[in-house]
Amino acid sequence: MATPAMIPDRRLFGPGPSNPYPEATAGLGLPLLGHLDPAFLAIMDETCAMLRTVWGTDNARTLPLSATGSAGMEAAFVNTVGAGDVAVIAVNGLFGERMCDVAARCGAQVVRVDHEWGQPIDPQRVAEAHPSPKVIAAVHAETSTGVRSDIAALGALKGDALLITDAVTSIAGIELRADDWGVDVGYAGTQKCLGVAPGLAPFTINDRAFERRIEHPQSWYLDLGLLGGYVGEASQKHGGRTYHHTAPTAMVVSLHAALQRILAEGLDTVWARHAEAGELLQDGLQKLGLELFAAQGYRLPELTTVKVPDGVDSAAVRRELLDRYDIEIGAGAGAYASTVWRIGLMGHNARPDAALLILAALADILGR
Amino acid sequence: MATPAMIPDRRLFGPGPSNPYPEATAGLGLPLLGHLDPAFLAIMDETCAMLRTVWGTDNARTLPLSATGSAGMEAAFVNTVGAGDVAVIAVNGLFGERMCDVAARCGAQVVRVDHEWGQPIDPQRVAEAHPSPKVIAAVHAETSTGVRSDIAALGALKGDALLITDAVTSIAGIELRADDWGVDVGYAGTQKCLGVAPGLAPFTINDRAFERRIEHPQSWYLDLGLLGGYVGEASQKHGGRTYHHTAPTAMVVSLHAALQRILAEGLDTVWARHAEAGELLQDGLQKLGLELFAAQGYRLPELTTVKVPDGVDSAAVRRELLDRYDIEIGAGAGAYASTVWRIGLMGHNARPDAALLILAALADILGR
Incomplete structure (x- = not known):
């Protein structure tokens, strides 16, 4: 043993x-901080600010969720769809399929738009799949097939729907402009182009989506209303931090180091x-x-x-x-x-x- | 910036x-492994085996969940209670209160048994709160008040109910004997007496609870039926690993190192x-x-x-x-x-x- x-x-x-950036590995070895230490909160705030840059967003609610990218997916759906809400989901690989499973567990009525694996999604076909979905979701970079889809084109066609985008394999690797493209909710992972060990899910949600969110989602851990009390600009605007859960401080310090390195380059x-x-x-x-x-x-x-x-x-x-x-x-x-x-x-x-x-x-x- | x-x-x-064991910090700096690497799977298996020792259990399904202790709490309820199931919850502090919130979000009918903060739970009163609950839940070591409760006494009185125990602040710090005490489902955190950074939730569930679990829980990320394909003895018995999500490999290697150190001592x-x-x-x-x-x-x-x-x-x-x-x-x-x-x-x-x-x-x- x-x-x-x-x-x-x-x-x-x-x-x-992937192999982490050396700076990210070094970050893991620094002295551990408490999740309410002012020194850690400053690092968390800088991390959120740097995440805005790699997401291409101004969203106040941009933060690293305390779990891996798949929990980011769950957070996206659990906070936006409830019983009977229509979710149009573009499927051109494993992670589009997973979205259907996750959305269905939230009680959503899933309208699945299948594409051949290895091909990008067809934004027109996805946008026309339902007259009034609450959300439309698509994967930017399908990890299962190595395909890039045109999220900007889908954003232009989304109408009143909220656009959820999986950027797990695209963030900090290829062009990603969440705001310009009309992405309302995005989630990612740290273990690919961000060059950090797995364990966090960089997440962003704009005001439009936050206002239309599920107020009391079925997940306590991923409840963005509660999380907003602890991290992100929203928490500072409302004065003071509320303890929600113990943030994985070593991982956040590591992500902070990787983001500094990426933005320095x-x-x-x-x-x-x-x-x-x-x-x-x-x-x-x-x-x-x-x-x-x-x-x-x-x-x-x-x-x-x-x-x-x-x-x-x-x-x-x-x-x-x-x-x-x-x-x-x-x-x-x-x-x-x-x-x-x-x-x-x-x-x-x-x-x-x-x-x-x-x-x-x-x-x-x-x-x- | x-x-x-x-x-x-x-x-x-x-x-x-808490400050991690030096071995745990050193573990974070070792070369990162992929989550499907045979070398990592061996470390994961050893980690699960060592977790069994600190839990005091033989449960095959003993594993580190890929999120913090609070997600362990969510996993405990989301996999055991659904709409209308009765959950008797002993409350003598913040984490008992949180259990009520989490269980209610699963649709459970929560029977809350309040105690004065600073006092232990009264096993008799908790056991008598409802004639046939599906689960009874209590916190072993209340982090909010510094109080230890007698889980063994509650286990002896649980009857047909499943006993869920929060061991976040007790594991590897004070006596914990999940099997002897009749704990059916337990969750913990790494960042307290285990001496590892926050980020994982050591979890255990016995066959009795697993057989009575919610087959298709509302959380995909915390679905123990799916997770069982990747980690724990159960996965090996059924030959081969199924990819579920990307495990936080650096954190698991760190936990492995801390557990080795604890068991060596x-x-x-x-x-x-x-x-x-x-x-x-x-x-x-x-x-x-x-x-x-x-x-x-x-x-x-x-x-x-x-x-x-x-x-x-x-x-x-x-x-x-x-x-x-x-x-x-x-x-x-x-x-x-x-x-x-x-x-x-x-x-x-x-x-x-x-x-x-x-x-x-x-x-x-x-x-x-």
Whole structure:
């Protein structure tokens, strides 16, 4: 039992978590602060302010929720839809599917708009799926397929509905402009392009959505009305903080450090770095004779999906990458579990040397 | 914006978080692992096994939930009570009150059994509050008042009901024997006597409760049926892991390290260390002429409540402790916010030198 485990030093080139920015790891080791310490509250406020920048929003209610990205999804629905509310959900991968499950558990009437996996969503078709939904929801960057969808186009067509957007795999990796695009509620994760360990869900909600929220949601933990008393500008406007739950202070300090590093580099530069690394990888994979899965023109640079060549054992290759080179890549999702690989170059891994390494390792193992 | 914050090095003598065990902090800095990495799954399995020891249970379904202790509370209710189910809840402080709120949001018919704050619960009165509740719930160690209640006595009287127990402030600090005491569902936090940063909720549920669970709970994130596919012995019995959400791997590695350290020291020794530090503190406070708040005979060693002397500004003393000595203690909870202090000596802080330091600092500031 008590033998110390040897922790291997992996290159995390799967769909997340990615290797954190060194600053984020260093942040975890700083002295722990209490969740009501003035020093921590200052860090929390700065963190919320920096999150606004990476979200592209001015929303006062922008904060890191104290759980992983999937809880961010749950927070989005639990605070906006209740029994009988219509939720139109665009599905072009696993995370759109999950939205349907989560919304249904809130009692919503789910109108599911299916798309082929590997293709982006069709904003027109989604917008026309129901005459008066309370919410329309879509995934910006589908982690299951490596596809980017046009959230701005959907925002332009949303009408009176609230637009919920999953930005788990897009935030701090590719262009994201929540306010300009008409996103009313957004959630993300820390463990991908933000370059922090998993454990927090950066979340944003605008006044329009907050005013139309479920006042007494079925989740106490994710009740934004209660959370607003503790974090975000809203809490300061109303003078003083209210204890809600014990915030995961070490994780917030780590996120703060990563955001400082990202903004010091410059968000445009960070996006360009992801684009460059992704292009290197995708070009290189095709030169190895491999076929990309996501539709051309909609490929995420930070998460590449590639078809497993005929006759190749997908799991055996992943295992060999791990055992021989300490490199993790991901299996495909859902029906594509054994026919697609998912290769992420996110956050600190969005660099040319990382692209070079995974290409060389795959070439070696595949004998190409 | 981008100026690095200076992080003060605090002594966290409040109601939690406490200063983590050094091993737990070191664990956060180890190379990050993916949530499906075989190396991580081995660590997760060992973590679950060690959690069984600190819970005093053989439950296969013992695992760290991916959120803080309050989400553990929500998981306990959301998986066991639905519309119309009767939940008898013992209330002798803030966390009993919170249970009522959380259970009501699940649609439960809440039968609240109130007790004076500062007193333990009366197991007989709680057990007799309703003839056939689905669940009975009580807090083992009330963080708001510093009181220990007799869970074993309640377990002996629970009849057919499921017993839910909040062990957030008791786990790894005082005697806790979930199986012997008849606890069916228990939840805890990492940031108190376990000596880990906040962010995980150690959770346990036995077969009896699992069989009577809500099959399709309103929370997707906390659905134990889905979670069982990823962690715990149950997942292994059924061969293979199912991805549910991305586990907060850094936090789990940190918890693993703390548990190894606790079990290396020996759980009995750790309990004795908490008892000794608490006794030193409580004796010392009384020698300073201060009056303890929690009822004699039911005082938690790990969390001491003490009345603010007449004429003393509670907040000013806390602020001076923080500014002058980098020492955090807690305000009182609820109606006792300005008339009680809460002083925790938990986990790594459960040591004689910590007791000595807080006593000396208080003596200085109070001029005693």
